[in-house]
Amino acid sequence: MKAITAFYMQGxxxxxxxxxxxxxxxxxxxxxxxxPLTWHDDATAAELYKTHPYNYVPCMWFxxxxxxxxxxxxxxxxxxxxxxAVFDKAL
Numbered sequence: 054m055k056a057i058t059a060f061y062m063q064g065x066x067x068x069x070x071x072x073x074x075x076x077x078x079x080x081x082x083x084x085x086x087x088x089p090l091t092w093h094d095d096a097t098a099a100e101l102y103k104t105h106p107y108n109y110v111p112c113m114w115f116x117x118x119x120x121x122x123x124x125x126x127x128x129x130x131x132x133x134x135x136x137x138a139v140f141d142k143a144l
Contacts, residue, residue, distance in 0.1 A: 055143040056089035058114045060098060060107060067123040067132065071111040074133035078140060088143045113139050 061068040079086050093101055095110055104117050112122040113136070120139045123132065 054088060055115045056091070057120075057139065057143055058101075058105065058116075059090060059092050060095050060101075060105070060110050060112050061092055062095040062110045065110055067109070067127060068111045070127075070129045070132045071123070071136060074129065074136050077133065078137055082140075084144060085140045088140060115143070 059071075061071070075085075075090075098105075105112075105114055105119075107119065107122050109123045109125070111132075113120045120142065121135045123135075127135075
């Protein structure tokens with residue numbers, strides 16, 4: 054199982070969608086709860102940004118391999134589908 058490193062920003066609507074989607078995905082597939090997921094606040098993650106560069110949040114990584122990065126205009130359903138794909142790869 055792969056661990057996920059994720060970045061978010063306070064007040065970001067896409068990040069709020071990601072959190073909501075993750076909670077729904079946990080209900081839909083309880084195995085997803087076993088995936089190690091560590092969130093980092095963009096405002097305090099300057100050191101990590103050196104090895105995990107991104108333009109948008111939320112974003113998710115396996116080690117230093119970017120798996121998902123939100124895009125402007127992304128819908129909730131798209132966010133959920135992208136996160137599900139990351140979770141499936143992590144399993």
